[in-house]
Amino acid sequence: MSISITGTGSYIPSLKITNKDFNNHKFLNLDGSTFNHDNDVIIEKFKAITGIEERRYATKEHKTSNLAFFAAEKAIENAQVDKETLDYIIVAHNFGDLTYGHTQGDTLPSLATRVKHQLQIKNPKCVAYDLIFGCPGWLEGMIQANAFIKSGIATKCLVIGAETLSRVVDDFDRDSMIYSDGAGAAIVEKTEDGGEIIAHDSATFTVDEASYLFFGKTYNKEIDDDNYYIKMFGRKIYEFAVTHVPKAMATCLDESGVNIDEVKKIFIHQANEKMDEAIIKRFYKLYKKDMPEGIMPMSISKLGNSSVATIPTLFDLVKQGKLENQEIKKGDVVIFASVGAGMNVNAMVYRI
Template sequence: MPNTIIIGSGSYLPERIITRDHFMDSEFYSDEGELLTKPNAEVIQKFVDITEIENRRYIKDGEVNSDLGARAAEEAIADANISKEDLDFIIYASNFGDVDENGMSNFMPSISSRVKNKLKIKNRKCINYDMIFGCPGWVEAMILADTIIKSGKGKLILVIGAETLSRVTDPHDRNKMIFADGAGAVVVKATDEENVGMISDKTVCDNAEELMFLENSPSLNKSAEQKTLYIRMHGRKIYEYALKNVPDAIKETIDAANLDIDDIDKILIHQANAKMDYAMISRLFKLYGKKEYDHVVSPMTIQELGNSSVATIPTMFDLIRKGKMANQSFKEGGNIVFASVGAGMNINAIVYRFPTKK
């Protein structure tokens, strides 16, 4: 049975850098629909203290999600040194598709097919899939790619994660400061080399009372037009759910790979909110009897890039792989974890082992 290895990566960060000053004139409302009377500077500072998000990237006018994804894909294909016509599949993870400047979400034709068109791929046997799975979408797309490769149905797959959350946020919701835009992509390939690539994975879907912890709903400002739906987070419930369930899922994935936490060089976890990420990683290490951990093991991009949903992990992977993150690198033969949690609620994790150069 073949294994699945990453042979190329790419990412695209929109040029617009949005600082805290961007939100100083916002009119914020509570979850109960009450106008917040605290000065915006105080509201924003409290937000930064919890999330650590100082900056985020927003897409330019006239662009859409698939434009970002196509740029990241072009870079990944070039980095992999392959012909785009040799791709067997394109799997595109997003939650809102191509959102226009009025907040209208568009999924027809599919985003993966639009990217195939933008890449000018002529191969009719290159199959396109969209993955709608919440923030864990890119990780789940990787799991799907691995399943396809192990089944023998494909040998070369492009996996993209891209989102433009700046266009689906309520202007009156403080949580809009969390969200950002961006894209990341990898090319994966079948290999006969043993004990490399994606060596274990796990997916958990809790879709009962957890279903609407992340949802679309009208503006918090009851005086605003209520027909438009925006992304809405029930933060406390998400935090409690993630802290209880994500560390266990990651540990089970590491255990399935017959590894210990000391064998893991990096944990690339979805950049949701710094406080939550720190808590989840800390709880994971405690499951192994360790009270503390070296934070270099779990890199963070959220402080400067915000939460771009499915794009956070592939973007971070690409930046580290290409030496663009200070004090971060991967090593030959090293083991890393990809892990995410998000709307659904869904959780997933992968243990990935880098091949050793020959």
């Protein structure tokens, strides 16, 4: 018996926002002062660091749970399973359902309950719950699903990562260009001859790191705005990530017993292209090796950072052959890794 990903699905919103769409924004520093550079310079530097050229936003009528539902439908169809046989629906997110034009999140009922309702699953033994674990939420949901199945209390789980971060950004904060919307989902179940979750590792750092990502007020001190928006200390996150994520990946790989040369792909949270590359290089350096070419599929340039949705969306795109020059096949060993608010880190070794 093995625990396998038998189906995947993703939903990429249709509304495309390019870097040029930020040219008319008034970007401010934390203290409300203006930058010394024009927006075209700010945006060019932003692209050079993050790799982001464009991102996707949800249309006005869709909320996070809708995006989650769209991805879930595709995963269920891809796995060719009866939705009534699902034991758990786990939805990872950070802000709940957000109505367009508002920053107040709605989590009553839970997003997982809303997805189950939209799927019209009648089975009351299909337990639906939400998971808030920062950007590593979807991967932590996969780890929980693996534990449920391994313990015998479940045979089939649906794990979803969904977010509409475009609705909790401060238009005066240049970091607003990072965030995007989307959803990805996977069916995890007990199989006889499928893939296999081989090992995983998770950690939470909170002594000094708890508030590296937080909810804060707009940088514009001249307007009356009581709303709170997603904020971060980018440099601190970068230093944290390049230190702790490679270690988590190495711990996980060593536990799996798989040789690093067998790893075919690394699906890392699409947070920042330069940061992700630095993480993978440091990971290989731990084994006194160079980072192999093509080992790290990337979607951030076109899709931005959709938090919990980046890894399942990226994995689905590669699995479906929709990412240029990237493919995976049965028997390949891949690593999933993420870092985010909390500060949380996790990794998983999986054989396709």
